[in-house]
Amino acid sequence: MRTQVCIIGGGPSGLLLSQLLHLKGIDNVLLEKHTRDYVLARIRAGVLEHGFADLMREAQCGERMDREGEIHRGFIIAHDGKQSHVDLHKYSGGNSVIVYGQTELTRDLYDAREKSGGKLVMEADDVQPHDLTSATPHVTYRKDGAEHRIDCEYVIGADGFHGVSRKSIPANVLREYEKVYPFGWLGVLSRTKPVNPELIYVKHERGFALCSLRSQVLSRYYIQVPLTDKVEDWSDDAFWAELKRRLPAEVAARLITGPSIEKSIAPLRSFVAEPMRYGNLFLAGDAAHIVPPTGARGLNSAASDIYYLYHALLDHYQKGDDRGLDNYSAKALARVWKAQRFSWWMTTMLHSFPDSIEYDRKLQQTELEYLFSSAAAQGSLAENYVGLPF
Numbered sequence: 525m526r527t528q529v530c531i532i533g534g535g536p537s538g539l540l541l542s543q544l545l546h547l548k549g550i551d552n553v554l555l556e557k558h559t560r561d562y563v564l565a566r567i568r569a570g571v572l573e574h575g576f577a578d579l580m581r582e583a584q585c586g587e588r589m590d591r592e593g594e595i596h597r598g599f600i601i602a603h604d605g606k607q608s609h610v611d612l613h614k615y616s617g618g619n620s621v622i623v624y625g626q627t628e629l630t631r632d633l634y635d636a637r638e639k640s641g642g643k644l645v646m647e648a649d650d651v652q653p654h655d656l657t658s659a660t661p662h663v664t665y666r667k668d669g670a671e672h673r674i675d676c677e678y679v680i681g682a683d684g685f686h687g688v689s690r691k692s693i694p695a696n697v698l699r700e701y702e703k704v705y706p707f708g709w710l711g712v713l714s715r716t717k718p719v720n721p722e723l724i725y726v727k728h729e730r731g732f733a734l735c736s737l738r739s740q741v742l743s744r745y746y747i748q749v750p751l752t753d754k755v756e757d758w759s760d761d762a763f764w765a766e767l768k769r770r771l772p773a774e775v776a777a778r779l780i781t782g783p784s785i786e787k788s789i790a791p792l793r794s795f796v797a798e799p800m801r802y803g804n805l806f807l808a809g810d811a812a813h814i815v816p817p818t819g820a821r822g823l824n825s826a827a828s829d830i831y832y833l834y835h836a837l838l839d840h841y842q843k844g845d846d847r848g849l850d851n852y853s854a855k856a857l858a859r860v861w862k863a864q865r866f867s868w869w870m871t872t873m874l875h876s877f878p879d880s881i882e883y884d885r886k887l888q889q890t891e892l893e894y895l896f897s898s899a900a901a902q903g904s905l906a907e908n909y910v911g912l913p914f
């Protein structure tokens with residue numbers, strides 16, 4: 525098979541790029557290792573920057589997001605016995621975020637690709653990119669026991685953190701930066717009314733907690749846990765009891781609990797791989813960078829890569845202008861590192877660190893006091909949370 529762009533990975537990054545290119549008449553094939561049901565069973569974050577929402581609309585995939593997603597103009601940080609409100613709308617010059625689950629967004633993208641006859645190969649085994657530094661790269665894979673080959677002009681590595689694309693960049697070219705936090709988030713999804721219309725981030729001496737939601741009947745809660753904890757250690761009752769201990773008493777009193785419909789532990793990690801281009805391979809999303817979930821940047825950073833890549837490929841195919849492709853890695857990484865900085869800042873300010881000293885804890889407290897006493901500091905938080913410009 526021959527195509528212009530071969531996309532490895534059918535998560536939000538790969539699907540969004542595939543759909544955007546398709547709408548501009550750029551031929552592409554997407555290879556995904558798993559089934560659609562498997563991909564859609566993954567529960568991940570659900571806060572979309574306004575720029576990402578615009579990109580979904582441009583991809584003609586924004587209809588359900590606009591109908592069912594919730595516009596959030598702010599959130600709460602509970603700390604030191606207070607509930608401080610972050611007014612995103614006021615401090616970001618009128619912007620907001622949309623709360624809409626990544627699972628639903630991915631479903632919309634799959635539906636759109638299937639409706640428009642997109643070339644999607646699901647359950648593609650042993651995907652391997654080849655000849656990446658030549659003008660004629662190709663990708664091989666196995667499906668139902670048969671070997672296949674796709675000849676293309678560009679390969680997009682959108683295959684997540686554990687994918688094959690990043691690994692196909694030689695070690696002497698690739699530089700990796702990593703920070704592993706000494707804790708994880710235990711998350712519970714429950715069919716209950718959310719405790720609060722806005723998200724509540726909680727800094728507590730027993731550890732961080734977060735009250736989030738997917739809809740008015742579906743809640744998502746998290747608590748910070750040691751890395752040694754296993755999901756099996758946490759019954760639903762134990763989870764709700766610990767969450768209540770960390771919430772302000774007034775919030776805990778109105779928390780509606782129920783059986784978990786999903787429960788998992790995610791370790792917190794920051795990771796960046798540089799460069800994001802190798803020959804005719806371009807990395808995007810989790811394949812190139814990971815952030816801890818605290819600042820809700822993961823999916824949004826993937827979206828900004830896709831924005832740059834989409835426009836770079838359009839300039840190449842429509843105008844013969846390769847500057848976007850040549851600058852992709854530098855441009856994407858500049859924004860990626862700002863998302864890393866913001867996620868690190870939120871994570872450091874709000875979590876309990878097992879090895880912290882009294883001095884660190886004083887600084888955490890001072891950081892929050894400064895934040896809520898300074899319009900400039902709240903402006904900085906707001907502009908990062910709603911999304912820096914592309």
Ligand code: APR
Nearest residue numbers: 533534535536537556557651683684687809810822823826
């Ligand atoms: N061949 C083909 N597909 C692969 C391979 C492979 N060797 N390895 C992984 N994949 C697929 C995975 O099954 C997954 O569906 O690539 C996809 C990558 O999707 P994600 O991990 O979701 O990454 P991405 O699309 O970049 O999404 C951005 O933002 O909120 C964060 O981490 C969260 O997934 C989210 C990310």
Ligand code: PHB
Nearest residue numbers: 569570736817818819820
């Ligand atoms: C979520 O709803 O899963 C969520 C929201 C905000 C975050 C992280 C996760 O910062």
